[in-house]
Amino acid sequence: MKKYTKIKDISNLNETIKEAILLKINPFEFQDLGKHKTLVMLFFNASLRTRLSTEKAAKNLGMDVMVLNVNDAWQLEFEDGTVMYANTSEHIKEAAQVISQYADIIAVRAFPALTDKAKDQSEYILKSFEKFATVPIVNMESATAHPLQALADAITITELAEKPKPKVVLSWAPHPKALPQAVANSFVEMMRNLEVDFTITHPEGYELDKNITKETPINYNQKEALKDADFVYVKNWSNFNDYGKVLNRDENWMMTKDKLGNAKFMHCLPVRRNIVVEDAVLDSENSVVIKQANNRTYAAQIVLKQILEGLL
Numbered sequence: 400m401k402k403y404t405k406i407k408d409i410s411n412l413n414e415t416i417k418e419a420i421l422l423k424i425n426p427f428e429f430q431d432l433g434k435h436k437t438l439v440m441l442f443f444n445a446s447l448r449t450r451l452s453t454e455k456a457a458k459n460l461g462m463d464v465m466v467l468n469v470n471d472a473w474q475l476e477f478e479d480g481t482v483m484y485a486n487t488s489e490h491i492k493e494a495a496q497v498i499s500q501y502a503d504i505i506a507v508r509a510f511p512a513l514t515d516k517a518k519d520q521s522e523y524i525l526k527s528f529e530k531f532a533t534v535p536i537v538n539m540e541s542a543t544a545h546p547l548q549a550l551a552d553a554i555t556i557t558e559l560a561e562k563p564k565p566k567v568v569l570s571w572a573p574h575p576k577a578l579p580q581a582v583a584n585s586f587v588e589m590m591r592n593l594e595v596d597f598t599i600t601h602p603e604g605y606e607l608d609k610n611i612t613k614e615t616p617i618n619y620n621q622k623e624a625l626k627d628a629d630f631v632y633v634k635n636w637s638n639f640n641d642y643g644k645v646l647n648r649d650e651n652w653m654m655t656k657d658k659l660g661n662a663k664f665m666h667c668l669p670v671r672r673n674i675v676v677e678d679a680v681l682d683s684e685n686s687v688v689i690k691q692a693n694n695r696t697y698a699a700q701i702v703l704k705q706i707l708e709g710l711l
């Protein structure tokens with residue numbers, strides 16, 4: 400693997416999921432692969448899981464890890480040809496090349512600003528690193544995608560499925576803040592590549608990017624969509640059409656024990672209790688969010704392993 404910025408960078412998804420599950424049995428099997436190799440993780444935004452699970456994954460492979468909260472460094476300029484008279488002190492052209500000299504792999508987290516759709520959709524931060532860095536790039540959640548999360552979600556569903564083609568539902572939930580579409584986008588793309596019966600439910604007008612959902616069934620009636628579900632993935636996203644707006648706070652969309660029935664509850668975390676999902680769900684046996692978060696380590700580890708093998 401040359402990089403992991405999107406799900407399509409995985410050449411054999413089913414094989415990769417299987418290998419990730421095997422890593423759990425002996426996480427240190429490939430501890431020599433990353434010897435004298437360094438992962439630099441750059442965070443433009445907050446993180447708990449991604450930061451710790453990716454570091455753990457790298458260390459399981461014997462890598463050294465350096466973490467930089469980008470807000471502690473010089474403010475980066477991404478525009479070409481700018482007269483840098485304002486607040487930005489360093490251009491991505493120098494920064495990416497410099498970091499590449501300290502790193503064998505660079506992982507980047509950079510959320511969208513949710514104010515300028517075209518700018519967010521251009522993925523200019525991630526793309527600039529891809530363009531100017533001289534080492535492989537890993538996406539730790541960008542403006543439009545969270546492929547490491549989606550891989551962990553696929554591992555979780557594969558491990559816990561009790562039938563060959565489980566029914567999976569992505570259900571929108573209310574949230575006080577405007578959140579990215581990234582997690583939902585990558586989950587949709589991943590489900591479209593797995594052997595599952597997949598449906599999306601959200602309030603009318605909350606359609607995700609049609610280039611991603613394609614012909615996935617969308618049902619505006621949550622109760623109907625949830626019928627006979629085996630896995631329910633709950634997530635808020637802000638409006639994609641009226642870009643970045645919160646147009647609906649309808650608490651009737653919150654996931655409850657009643658609505659969930661016997662299905663397994665999934666969420667990428669962090670989750671706002673009793674807004675997105677009620678306590679009774681999160682505190683029940685049906686919730687698999689802690690297992691999901693554990694699988695972030697093995698998702699990151701299989702990705703780093705395949706990239707390291709590509710460096711040999």
Ligand SMILES: NCCC[C@H](NC(=O)CCC(=O)O)C(=O)O
Binds near residue numbers: 540579
């Ligand atoms: N990486 C996992 C999710 C990150 C982000 N959630 C958040 O920002 C939630 C913040 C809050 O609840 O205040 C998102 O939805 O993309």
Ligand SMILES: NC(=O)OP(=O)(O)O
Binds near residue numbers: 445667
């Ligand atoms: N799910 C996830 O990416 O969590 P963090 O934002 O804490 O990394």
